[in-house]
Amino acid sequence: MSDIAQEAWRKYLIQLQVHPLRTKAITAGCLAGCSDLIAQKISGVKRIQLRRLLLIMLYGFAYSGPFGHFLHKVMDIIFRGKKGSKTVAKKVLLEQMTSSPWNNFFFMMYYGLVVEGRPWGLVRSKVRKDYPSVQLTAWRFWPIVGWINYQYMPLQFRVLFHSFVASCW
16 A cells, blocks of 8 residues: 555545544545545536535435444444354344335435425435335345344444445445
8 A cells, every 4th residue: 555545545544533424524525525426427417516516425424424423333332242153144034124114215305305496295205216216225134134243243344335336336
């Protein structure tokens, strides 16, 4: 790793220790922004939609980073001192039955109402129509990510890992 990258990583780790919530929120916002930039480019957008980009970054900063921070803290409290495959499976199951459905629903509502600026009736209809397939698709993919996250990632890196995978999703 280059000296610049090593120094940046060292400073990131310090911020993660000193200001964990703020650092995770900023990280989630930046990764959400990167994800949206890539999505816009792949979709063939000629000019970057700055408003959309900023609103997606806001979602990562104000919601998904803080939500992930507290979710993983609560999971570690619920399963305090317990390790092993059974505990990891319980964490993944609990996450998939609670936060996964909520987060997908909330993002679909946010995207429709705030990012796209669509009226409530249209957003509600779209969510009713698309939510079941979105959630079923999520349940095929995210439990694997959750397993890796709970099995191998230290607590302080779980939001970073989840946000990185989400940016590729």
